[in-house]
Amino acid sequence: MDNKIANLPQNLIEKPCVSRIEGSQVFFEDGTAEEMDVIIYCTGYKYCFPFLTNDCGIVVDSSKWVRPLYKEIVNIEHPTMCFIGLQFNLPVIAMFDLQARFFVSTLNGHFPLPSKSAMYEDYEKQIANKRKLGIPLKHTHGMMLKELRKGYYEDVATTANIARIPPVIINMFEKILEDRNKGEYRHIVYKIVSDSKFRMVLNGEKDFKPIVNDNKLSNSNIINGRHLWLF
Incomplete structure (x- = not known):
């Protein structure tokens, strides 16, 4: 294996x-x-909200799936209640910010929530899509696939007409995830250059030979004896 x-x-x-x-x-x-x-x-993290009564309409299945939530944020039964940060396997701080801005936009009138039935329809479609992709119940809030992460970022921002997560954050997260799977990320410092670009700088490990895509090699430079790649 x-x-x-x-x-x-x-x-x-x-x-x-x-x-x-x-x-x-x-x-x-x-x-x-x-x-x-x-x-x-x-066991990983388990969701538990002992301070919520049954009247809140929130169900936690197997301590892993909080429902019913519109966009995995808003309690459909009581839409002035939200849950921020249930997801994992994504750039969490940027996602917390996006979700918080989404919810605030529903409170200040920038984005009026759809009807209860429409929110349920959207919620059921989202869950059906995850099951179709093979996402089990225990990973319902997990963004294991790149297509899921990208789709979620866009959906939340577009639905509420709010600012998106800067592309550099998303691209850097995906690159770090890729390097982490190779065991390389501990050798690299990732530095944001702009909203769309970031640098990867070796941290001084002289015997480390990073694996990068061939099309990125032309962007390689050496600064003060350290290799640098611009993405």
Whole structure:
């Protein structure tokens, strides 16, 4: 199996999903088994809102999916209530800002919310699309796919007619995600140049050879002994 985590130490082994556990023996989906002394459950974040009553109309399925939310922000049953920052696998700070501006625009009259039935229709279409893409319930708020992230940024900004996230933030996030999957991002400093461009500068690791697309090589320069790429 291909490692999901790049450059694992030699004393660590990455295994596929667990199929079953019998005593101290753990069986995996690839048919292998290992003896385990300790098992640590990595459940990820769980959504919990104990301060909300049933009257709020919010349901949290399996502690992973908060619904029903219009654009994954506005409580359809009580549209003066919002949830900021449920999503993951995207540039969270920029997204928090976009979602906050979206919600404020519904309160100050800049963007009047559609009818309740229209919001439900949009919500159901959004969930159906995620299920069609193979997104399971536990990752409903996850933006695992680039097309999902890009579509969400555009949808939120366009719907409320508010300023978009600067392209440089989105492009830099995607590049960092790509480099992270290769185990390279810790060696690079990412610097914003403008709303559309950013620089990648090596941090002094002389033996590091970054992998970049061939069409980017022409933009490579050396400044003070460090390689720099402009995107």
